[in-house]
Amino acid sequence: MKNLIKYIVLIPVLFFSAACEDEFLERMPLDSPSSETFFENETELEMAVTGVYNRLWYWPAGIAWFLSFDFASDDGWDRNGSALQALGRGEQNADNGFTNGFWSHFYRAINRTNFITSRGSHLRDEMDPAKYDRLVGEARFIRAYFYAYLAELYGDVPLVTSTLTLEESQTPRAPKAEVIDFVMSELNEIKAYLPMDAGEKGRITQGTVLALMSRVALWNERWEAAAAAAKELMDSGTYSVDPDYEGMFTFEGDNSPEVITRIQYLRGVQTHNMPRNFWSRMALGHSNKKPPQDFVDTYDCIDGLPIDESPLYDPQSPFENRDPRLDYTLVVPGSRLVNWIYETHSDSTMTWEFQGEDSVRVPNIEAQHAYASFTGYLYRKHVDVANYPTDVGSTDQNLTIFRLGEVLLNYAEAKVELNQIDESVYEAINSLRQRESVQMPPIAAGKSQEEMRNLVRKERRHELGIEGFRYFDIRRWGIAEDLIPGPYRGRVNRYGEGGWLNEPPMIDPIGTPSYDHISNADEMVVVETRDFNPNRDYLWPIPRIELETNTALTQNPGY
Template sequence: MKRFNNITKIAAVTIGAIITLNACKPDLISLNGPSTGSFPANAKEAEMGLFGAYQNISKLDAASTPMWHVMDNITDIGFARPGTNYTSPITSAITTDNALVNKPWQVHFATIARCHTVLDNLEKLKASMTETAYDQLDAELRFVRAYCYSQLIELYGGVPLLTHSVDLSNASVPQSPKAEVEQFILDELTAIADKLPISQSQFGNVRASRVAAYMLKARVALYAKKYKDAATAANTAISLSAGVHDLTEFNSTINYVGKDHTVGEPDASNIFGHAGFKSSKEWIWVAEYNMNIPGNTHNQQYYSASRLGKGVCYWGPTQDLINTFQCDDGLPITESPRYDASKPFENRDPRLDMYCARPHMRYVGYQFEPATSFPQVKNYWPVINGTSPTAPNVANADATNAFRSFSGYLWRKPIDLVDFGSTSVSGVSDLNVGIFRFAELLLLYAEAKIEDNDIDYTVYEAINKIRRRAKMPELPTSLTQAQLRKALRYERKVELANDGLRWYDLRRWNIAKTVMNGVIYLNRDAKAWTKEVITGFDESYTPIYNHAEAVKYFTTQQVVYQENKDELWPVPKSEMDANKKLEQNPGYK
């Protein structure tokens, strides 16, 4: 697949290669150069064009990691290996040629162009298709386009609103205001939602469904602060999900949380792993990868995993996120009698260990110890593979390698052990990536109702359903709006950790200016700490530190957020050069 560097080329693209899916598994097929004037010539070509648009979304990556699992690592809850592309976004130092911020513009507009290549000529096929088939194909293409625009406006603000292919002679298109694009998205989703099947689980949820359309509508409306519309759309999606989508219970490895490496390894792969994408009802819409298709893989597992676990520790949770997890009595660590700073990982919200890897536990088959006081650790792979009843000792590269975890922690979600039993240090994965899941849908509904101050039993139930799955106590009743907002923000922060939504939450809640100014705390050397490092949590469930005490144990990363600049990313320089009608976002040169 050819990649494009600027919108003028994207707008004029003709399909030279199309991805088709066999049971929604893409296979590369050359169409020998159909032109935008003749393509699609029939319903089959139109369907192949749709599949090409779906597949193009999977190109959205950075450091060979799907973008959805990159975004949280440039916030307060995740940290990337220091470097220009990932340090600059948290220090207000992004330049207009930053590869990270350029990629979404390029990929989303390329995907939109693929949609237009089919949509522009689709009506010619109407007479040769059933009304249902035609309407569904049209709706799926418009859904993909709406999703791309929903991402573009949150990252860049106003963007060119293209509703048809644009040729090179007329490719300079100015930005439309964000609100105008936002309304276009909502109108599109209103028009097409009911033309989609309720579910497309038979295709592994890689194709858009009615539930996905209403969920996208709810998310866009919520981000636009149209709370009644968001609640209505989310409620419709939840109602449609009955018998189709639901939360998936954690498997039996939840019994290992809060314990050490000797008992076993927490594993959420029945939701976030290969098995989960095949069978979990939690997934509503998924980006698909396939090892058999050139270029349709990623190196997410390699970039995420520990040094011993065939990885390079590129991403990891921050100390700020680790400290956020409540105790298992539902109280913050500054209030719970069950919190012991000398044993800080015991008696905590099980999602700490289900979603994150921390010292003293097993991770991708090894005892994980970032501290140099552990020169050797256990290798459990002989036990896992059944070749030995005991785990031998190995040298602890996770404590000695210069590029070990920079935060002292690693992401367990969405790691899958299956990939580590078969890949080499440079291996690739085709683990799918979830874009929409039922847990987020519940939280979209709850937040919309809370912000509209329309609080009833259903708000509590939406949040409590997620907490019950995590074996956490239900919320106390009769909370105020402010208390419920804080509870909701806790759930989004921990349940959706590493799902790629925190960057957007910080901005739409208007808390980035405080959360991302000052320092975030890391614990690369896995030092013990005292209870005095934290004095409480603010109204958005951000830890409040006693800095003088905290720096005795934790390292810090300076973070900078400039208002009227860092709300958005810059328009890529290559786009500004190619399209003279584009205007740069405030604060960028």
């Protein structure tokens, strides 16, 4: 992908040179390539495909688009007072900038692919056909990828697969099932055009296609298709579980055996500011995005039992003896973040700073700062400490969008829903739980379908935490109406005595905590109160501007 990116930089040079020719000056626009002459050669096709790839660089509300959804789920909150925060509160409408932005962005990317497929087919006879099929296949993948998200977010959406004239622009919504049929058909066709290993980081591969097939089929309860796609990827032997869970989400993750595809960034072309959004004030961050207490409490103890059942759990030392993925995913009080011990209680006016092999006591900004984490916790995943201090606001760390861990859990869930719970299902889950850096107890055989369904749902929250899946999971399981409404809580008030819950919360079979019985639950920070209307909020609103310009569209119920 980073080789592809160079064409973005070259485009202005190429067209400036062409403008020096008299014929070009007479017939073509000076500030852009002409749609009538574009796709003259292989280089222009490569540039056009790169233009589709760069639509993956989308940052609504200051967060990578594919991660942003989780900040409207029960696992995340956005402090910025943005349209994303309104979505989390259930206050979105047809003018919401966050939901409207996705519609616009996805269709712009789709239009770029439609332009390629509509205008570039003649090049297949003028260049290596295999290379043509691969390049166009990559663009078609991204079109299918975005259609899958459009259908999941908005339901029925216009299915446009070629460039439209003005007269054709009044396009009605296609049924969601028809859109998903298109997505699965596209993926099945382009799979043959792509290598399993591209040899060039960031490119779409067969592995990427199979991973998306398993995801889309799972989201739409096409269990057999989900299991088959996942199994094909698993059996390919191309990917394996990475022993280093935390390392997958750092710079080193580029070479992880588990990572299938990452969005590529390049200094001087495109960077991002994830460290600024996630990290503490002492680490030069703004802690804009914050996890709740119940995300912390969902993680089991190292004996495999939830915190309300495990004898290893101590409410006064709540982070000891816990699933290591808790510390790999979140920054909790008492843990190290960059060069400091992270503390958030008001009594912690001093903290430890690591200076080489030594540590010294220094003033603790997090204890009193008005914009320190309201909940007492931060996110650690996706951000490498190597970004400190120079790249906190502008890093070229690549971000993972597909990895084997998700595919294994897609496979397990699909097989459970088919009630085909065999050894391969346990192996898929346990290979993740028992990776070298995690070492959680294996799930024992002999579970019922309902028990396995709960275990898989819980495992997805732990293994895939803040990777952009939770929002879709709780919606497709039909439980968002149970989990989102009510207070979004942080730790016991950092200005109160102690700072910890007196008792462990009660944990349900899918890992959801309840604080109803806890004697000091009223001391927990309430960041905001959320709502979720089950008669409306399982779908996003169609943007008002789209309804006004395309009168063939209809609005979703409740908006």
